[in-house]
Amino acid sequence: MPPIKPTLTDVARLAGVSEITVSRVVRGKGPIAAETRERVRRAVETLGYVPNRAAGTLASAASLFIGVILPSMHNIVFPEVLRGIYEGLAGSPYQPLLGVTEYNREKEQEILASLLAWQPMAIITAGSDHTETTRRLLLESGVRVAELMDTDGDPVDLAVGFSHRQAGYDSGKHLISRGYRRFGYVGHDWDADRRARFRYEGLVAALAEAGLSLAGEVHVDGPSSAKAGTEMLAKLLGAAPDIDVAVFVNDDMAVGGYFHCLSAGIAVKDGLALFGFNGLDIGQAIPLPLSTVRSDRFLIGRIAAERIIAEPKRPAETAIVDTGYEILEGATA
Amino acid sequence: MPPIKPTLTDVARLAGVSEITVSRVVRGKGPIAAETRERVRRAVETLGYVPNRAAGTLASAASLFIGVILPSMHNIVFPEVLRGIYEGLAGSPYQPLLGVTEYNREKEQEILASLLAWQPMAIITAGSDHTETTRRLLLESGVRVAELMDTDGDPVDLAVGFSHRQAGYDSGKHLISRGYRRFGYVGHDWDADRRARFRYEGLVAALAEAGLSLAGEVHVDGPSSAKAGTEMLAKLLGAAPDIDVAVFVNDDMAVGGYFHCLSAGIAVKDGLALFGFNGLDIGQAIPLPLSTVRSDRFLIGRIAAERIIAEPKRPAETAIVDTGYEILEGATA
DNA sequence: CGTTCTTATGACAGCGCTAACATAAGGCAG
DNA sequence: CTGCCTTATGTTAGCGCTGTCATAAGAACG
Incomplete structure (x- = not known):
């Protein structure tokens, strides 16, 4: 020793x-x-x-860190993004440095400041939206900045993801084309989750175009989960018993809704259609594969990492990479 | 700018x-x-x-990093551990530095070497078992080392978790006491996952004590998932149709097994009992709450972080913190 | 065989910060 | 007021590494 x-x-x-x-x-x-x-x-x-990399970093003024800021580790979505980032970084000398914001903008700002102290060569954030200061820090840091998941905003440098507003809109169009007319919505606390709100707005816009509106909506306090989905669907049906389709903020909640239907003896699809978002494995593993929107979180993370490595200096122009999404017809709607 | x-x-x-x-x-x-x-x-x-923390680290010979090595980001288990670590570190100046091994011992060794280059004040690893070199590096690093999840080995410094062998054994005892006699087992590739093997061994030992043995077992290649659980239970029942209980390597697989029963019209518990491991939310959200073993991954991570902060120098004695587990009776066995 | 190029190695300064010690300026007991 | 303590601030010397420029020794060339 x-x-x-x-x-x-x-x-x-x-x-x-x-x-x-x-x-x-x-x-x-x-x-x-x-x-x-x-x-x-x-x-x-x-x-x-x-x-000693601290010495190396100091001497060369070039650290090998990539700061990664994610909103939550409560479900599998962001760990998948992180996996993608690790995959994209594999074989490179770069090391992710992770912070978790719990969907709190102030916390995101603190975390960003502390990550910047390590002189990272890039920041990858899936934070929904930023405080003024956060955006300024990102801009002035001069390093590459990738904003993940949604492309509905105006990126600092690089955005990788897709339009959640469009995804919500397309979901609505899809369900309307399949004959559903009486829509219920099961959401969660979206003050924090801007993307959930974008999807909601897209959905409502599609309904409005068809002369429709939501027949009922419920929101759970706290994080989404299957259990919350079960409870919230029961609540929604109490308030609006005659809906023919329930749109859930995400698959976790939708799977919970499916369980409620099983317990309550509701015929899924014919009695009540269910629609989710994310395309999680669990949604496709239930006996009736969940109708949902599949996005590729792994890909989003990987592309962000790859693009940054390929071009370590921030370019003059901002860029948006649309990774797209796919409506999974499934068997529940 | x-x-x-x-x-x-x-x-x-x-x-x-x-x-x-x-x-x-x-x-x-x-x-x-x-x-x-x-x-x-x-x-x-x-x-x-x-x-500039690189300069600070260099000047004070004390970095604020804690190296964290996790096996996988494919399911929610290790993200929960990570959440616990962040929670335990909240308010402290320490910053986790994460590596993911994909259950590969050689990769764990590489990651450890690269994390040590940042002069971390501690290493937290949930790697199942280590190569000789890994263990030597951990020992000689002189920094605090917490090995998480299982306490069946001989810790370098601090171990936080519980005995998976004992958990497997207790599961077997529990099921036997409830009258089950014809056991089937659904596993995954456990060359990598030592803990899964320990649980299996404990289960088999409990059966042997009662003069019983496994009536059938199947193992999926690749990672566990609900879908794999569905398929594997079908396969198991093909090979051993008269089992009265199926024990799954974890809840993901068990939930998949539940779905198979739904689809195939098998009466869960009376026709076939199901037993999992982990105590995941999804298992408790299905219409019949899954019978399983609940462990507290969040707590394991938090305790490890707290203990390290409380005593930043490696003590002379090794220590084991048993976080325990709880058999959830549930409704499926 | 001098000139130029290439390959291999070294000397030196300094990255931005902090530990350790030094100093200065009061406050206050005796 | 002298001496000693306390509080507030400064000086100095690195931490361990890498960028830059310099040097040395062949190889290639005409």
Whole structure:
């Protein structure tokens, strides 16, 4: 157990070369004679040398961090985005540095400030919308900024995702074309979740175009979940018993709605149609595959990471990558 | 848009004090006159100064990182652990630095090496078991090491979790006491997932004590999921039609099994009992709450983080914190 | 065989910050 | 008022690494 950590100097001394040579071998940079490289490698091995990246970052003014800001770890959606980011970063030297905002704009701002202190080469945020200060920090940081999930706003640099407003609108059109007329809506607290609100607005717009409006809507306090979906659908049906379709803010809630129908003996689709959002695995695993909108969270994360690596300097122009979505017909609507 | 980032020196110059004074104000350390503090604060504000933590880390030889190594982001289990870690770290200056191994021991080793390069003050790993080198690196790093989830091994420093072997054993005892005799098992690839194997072994041991053995078992290739659970239960029933209880490696799979029963018209519990593991929300949201073992992943993460903060130096003695588990009777077994 | 190019290595300064010690300016007991 | 303590601030010397420029020693060339 070495009482003190070996540094470049120790390795250099042991290998009989200068520090910079060791540095070059370790980083695989610059021309190095095979024999020297071997000698340095052995010295590194012998001492168990681990480079100090704080020093490296300081000296080169280029950290290998990518700050990642996600709203929540309560369901599988953002872990999937994170997986995509890791996938996109695989093989690169970059390391994600994660912060979780719990859908709180002020917290996002704090987290951003603390991430910026590590001199990241980029910030990837799935935060819904930002405070003024957050946006200014992102802009002035000068590093690459990817804003994930939704493309309904005006990006600082790069946006990757799709229009949630359009997705909501298309859902409405789809359901109307399938003959549904009496719509109920099951949502959650959307003061925090701007994208949920966009989808809702799109849905309502599609209904309005067809001369329709929501026959009832309920919102759960707190995070969405299957259990909340079960309870909320019961509540919705209490308030608006004659709806023919229930649109849920997401699949978690919709799956819960499906369970309510099972328990209450409601014929799904013929008695009451169910429609979700996200395209989660669980929704496709229930006996009647959930009718929903599938988006590819993994892809969104991966593309963001890849684009950033491909172009580490912030370009002059902002860009939007539309990853699209797909309406899954399913068997519940 | 400042073309160059302001440093301590810039702030010091503007505030008319020395660098160290600014440093002290920023870190809230040492005695500072209220008037000076105010002046520095304003200068920081004016310049939009963000401290460079790489420099701070280097100068103080104490980074604020905690390396976190998790096996997977494919289901909600480890994101919950991560949430617990963030919760335990809230209010502290420490920042998690996350790596994901995909249940690969070699990858865990690589990730560990790269995390150690940031001079973390601790490593939290939920990796099942480690390579020799990984264990040596952990030992020699000298920093605090928390190994999460299972306590069946011999910890490097601190272990937080419970005995999966015991949980498997207790599950078996519980089911036997409820009258089940013909057991089937639905698993996944457990070469990677040591804990799943421990539970299996505990289950088999409990059966053996009662003079019983598994009447059938199936294993899915690849990760567990509800869909896989549906398919695998069908397969199991093909091979061993007369089992009276199916034990699943986890709740994801068990919920899938429940769906198979729904589709195939099998009476859950009376026709076939189902038993899971984890105590996920989704299992408790289905119409018949799943009989399962509930563990508290959030708590495991939080306790690990709290213990590390409370004692930042590695103590002489290793310690094990048993967070326990609870058999949820549920309605499916 | 001098000149130029290429390959391999080194010297040196400095990245931005903080620990440790030093200093200055009151306050106050005796 | 002298000496000592407390509070507030400054000086100095690195932390461990990498960018930049310099140097040395062949190789290639005409």
